[in-house]
Amino acid sequence: MTLPRYEEMWHRADDAWARAARPARTLIKVGVATCSRVVGAEETLSALRREVEARGLDADFMVTGCLGLCYVEPLVEVVRPNAPGVLYQSVTADKVASLLEAVAAGGIAREYALAVIGDRESGGLPALNSLEFVLGQVRRLMANCGVTDPENIDHYVARGGYEGLVRALQMKPVNVIDEVKKSGLWGRGGAAFSTGLKWEFLYNAKRQPKYLICNADEGDPGSFVNRNLMESDPQLLVEGMVIAGYATDAQQGYIYIRDEYPLPVERMELAVQQARERGLVGENILGSNFSFELEVVRGAGSYVCGDETGLLSSLEDRRGMPKIKPPFPAQAGVFAMPSNINNVESYTNVPLIMRHGADWWAEMGSEKHKGTKMFSLSGQVQRVGIVEVPLGTSTSDVVMRMGGGPPEGRKLKAVQPGGPLSGVIPASDVDIPLEPDPYRERGVLMGSGGLVILDDTNCIVDLCIYFEWFAEDESCGRCTTCFAGTRRMLEILRRISSGRGRLADLELIKLLGSIAQNANCFHGQGAPTAVMSMFRFFEDELLEHVERKRCPAKVCRGLVRYEVVHYSDRLPAAEAICPTDAVVRDNGKYRIDQLKCIKCDACREQVPYAIAVVDEFQPAAPTVTR
Amino acid sequence: MFSQASHNSRLTPVEPVAGSTELLARLSELIEDLSPDRVDLLKAFHRIQHEFGYVPREAVPLLAGKFRTTPAIIFGTIDFYSELRMAPAAETTVDWCSGPACLLKGSLNIRRALEATFECEMNRTSADGRFGLRLVQCDGTCHLAPLVRHHGRYIGPLTVSESIEWARRLTGDDRRAPPEDGARPAADEASPELAEPVEAE
Known part of the structure; x- marks a missing residue:
């Protein structure tokens, strides 16, 4: 297949990227993403521009996404010609003057310097890849995060972007599906169902039009991995969805982003527009017969819209109430037509599989679970941020080494692996590998990758009250076991925390937990998971509350x-x-x-x-x- | 394209009854290019809320007509989503993050303190209408936990004392006035060291 238009685009992209990768004069890169914006990255950027102009320095600017090191934002990288970039941490606008003072003198502003980009230390600074937070990470999905300009499609293309699409378009759709199946990629949204198999269901559906939906309603509080992907490398998602559209014979795609994420909405819309201008989305993509439209839809604040059928209802202009399955989305999804819904991380893995092949992709990971997975770290950890590690990496490696564990002098108590419906594992189990099976054995779900860490100052009953409150608050109201069950559960837990707990309450909670399994969607079924984890791992602490009316962490x-x-x-x-x-x-x-x-x-x-x-x-x- | 909303197309939508002509004209203008056959209802809400800061009641029958459905369904949809409001927010609205990272770092203490300082419950407006507290969901800016947001600005990590001082500055109460019942004699005020040591247990 000849793609002359693509060749031209390729050259143009290479030129654009060369200016950023091998700058002829000093290049100042400022990470602007949600995590850095809230600590003033935009103010830093404008202060830098002002200061550079005032001093008459010879420098260019570039906006990048987020490297995942949220704990040291705003990050500024100064790249000089023929030298590795130097990364400066926590550069708020007031530090800009003294930073540029040192840079103008040709040196390094030591007090703010964090590391040098790459694997080798230089000038007395450690290498970025040797930092505890970064060492052991395998950055595949995040390869461009914090490196390229997320608002410049050329950067993405020059770094291998859309090669996967070119390769896919030269294959038959079934072969693309086979390749994805071969890689062993499963849905990263929490259910861990084979992505290739899901695509096959849609491919086999007879009716047209077919829809492809990206679930970017990352509602799990404490998870922010999808946000980072969408605002730091939005083209990766566009390419993934176009490939998926080709493989499943769908012509329309929707990216449903939650309302709390304004920047990802902005950047995804721009990315789709840029891809459309270059013939990568729209009619006859890259000169082939395949056409695919993509639209960004902004949610309005609802957790159950992150359930796949809830999302469908929301797309249909109604309350986002999950539907009853069957029919499954592949038979009758949005507008009662065949649909496929995947998480952001599932789609973004696809360009990598198609670009490098399923074998390369499956090199990483454990025996049973292939590939890498992104995790966000929050709560009682010293380093809050986003990491990408091969599946099967030990949980303690991520929590205790990369995240730095709880603050000085405190002890790890528990880890909540992914979302309020996922449950918690105790500190004694923190060595288990990060993959679904070991978690499932403990009655816990690995979920979508938002690790929330508890230490000994936190009370497990208090946390369960939060989870039940959340489940109650966000229940769509269809199933009694969910909307009334969570309310009763919340009442009982609040009673315990107020000192009026009775022993009979414990049986009542267990009963409610088992009844909840009758709810229609996973929101209702998963609502008691954390409480059940409490019974399993923290029964002593719970009994202390009920029998002795004492909260060991002194929180209740x-x-x-x-x-x-x-x-x-x-x-x-x-x-x-x-x-x-x-x-x-x-x-x-x-x-x-x-x-x-x-x-x-x-x-x-x-x-x-x-x-x-x-x-x-x-x-x-x-x-x-x- | 098939649309779920068209199920109800045989129902005659309620005519817009209330509201000034300018308001209705502006609302119609905002949603003019939207269509019931596309995924547009949420877009309509966002446009209206962006313009007015909330979704005015008058928009409900108008949207029902536009999207070929009933006012009840439009109202139910607005009610379902937590980011959509049907009343204007208070002049000073503080968003309190309810996420787990904030919770584990003591956000409930901050909530209690803010509620007491603003004399306003969560998701309510204070009696004089000046202050409002709004519960918001985690948006993953957990490196600032525990945090509050005020007019799009993120403030964190906060201690309880900092949050009280910050809230007092907002209310214009730099230092709280002493109680008026004369519980604090002037002499005592001048020499706090007169306070006797309290015996430890």
Whole structure:
């Protein structure tokens, strides 16, 4: 197949990328993505522009995506001709002047320098790939993240983009499906179903038109891997969906992005438009007979729209209530026509499989589960960010080494692997490999990759209340077992945390947990998973709440009380900060008015020596009764 | 193309009844190019909310007519999505992140403190209408946990004390006035060291 138009595009892209990869003069790269924008990356960028102009420096600028190192954003990379780029951490606008001072003098601004790009240390700085956070990662999906300009399709093309599509278009659709099946790629959204098999169902469906839908409604709180892919390398998703469209004989694709992600919506729309201008989306793609349209749809804030049939309902302009299966989407999906729904990460793996072949792709991963998987780390870890590791990597490697584990002096307590419906594993199991099977054995789902880490200052009952609240709040209201079951569960858990738990509650929770399995969609079925994990791994802590009315982590509001236990000169500060005037002074002595206290912890923050959190059942401090 | 909404096309949509002509004209203008046969209803909501800050009641019958469905279904759809509002937000609305990373780092304490400082419950507006608290979902900016957002600006990681001080600045209360019941004699105020040590347990 001759593709003259593509050749021309290829050359143009190479030129564009050469300017960024081998700059003739200093190039300043600023990562602008959601994670860096919220800490002022845009202000940094404009301050850099101003400062460079004011100093008359000879430099160009480039906006990149996110490298995944959210904990040191905003990141600025300074690349000089013929030298590796130097990465500067936490460069807020106020640091720009002193940074450029050093750069203008031809040196390195040591106080902000984090690492040099690449594998080798240089100039006394460690290599980026040797940092604990990065070492051990295999960046395939994230190869372009933080490296290329996400708003420039040429950068993507020059780095091997759309080669996979060219190869796919030269194959028969069935062979493309076979290649994907051979790779062993399974859906990254949480269900872990074979992607190739799913595509085959759609390919075999007889009716037209067929629809291809990308589930970018990354609703799991604490997960942000899809967000990073869409805002740092949006073309990867476009290419993946076009290949999938060709393989399954679909002509229309929708990318459904949640409302909370404005930047990914913006960048995906731009990416689709740029791809359309170059004949990579639309009529007769790359001169072939294949046509495929792609549209970005913005959600409006609903967790169950992340369920595949809920998403379908939402696309049909209705409440996003999950549908009853069967019929499965491959038979009757959106607008009752054959459809296929995959997660962002599933689609973005496809260009890599098609570009390098299924064998190359399957080199990574464990025996049973191939490929790499992205994980976001949040909660009680020192380094919050996004990593990409081969499936089967040990959980502790990711949590304790890359993430740095809990803050100094605290102990790991549990890990929530992916979303509020996934459950938790205890610290004693943290060595298990990151792949679905070991998690399933423990009654937990690996989910979509949002690792949330708990340490010993966190209470498991408190966390379960959060999960049940979330499940209740986001229930679509169809199944009684879900909308009423989660509400009852929440009531019982709140009762336990308020100190009125009874032993009979435990059986009641288990009963509710088993009834929940009768819900229609996974939202209802998965709602009690975390509570069941609590029974399995943290029963002692739960019983402590119920029998002794004591919260070991001193979190549950109904089981603790704030008391003045020592004298301190700083007690007036506690009095001043209290939002409810609960720190009172009688005859020169301080005490806490328990009727006014809302237990917000502000006073203890001010005077940690004098004010303590005590168990509710402990007798009142002597000075209070006097 | 087949559209689910066309199921109800035989129903006569309720005519727009309320609202000023300018408002209705502007609403119609906003949704003019949208079609019930495409995936456009959410787009219509977003455009209207972008323009007005909320979806006015008057838009409901108008949208029902446009998308060949009933006002009840339009209303139900708006109600279903948490990011869509049918009332204007308070002048100063603080978004409180409900995500797990924030929770584990003490966001519930911040919530209680903000509720007390603004004298306003979550997802409500204060009595004088000046302040509002809104619960929002995690958007993955967990390196700032626990955080609040205010007019698109992210503020975090916050301690409870910082959040109280910040909220007091918003309410114009730099330092809280002492209680008026005379519980604090002037002499005592001047010399806090007079406070006797409290015996430890």
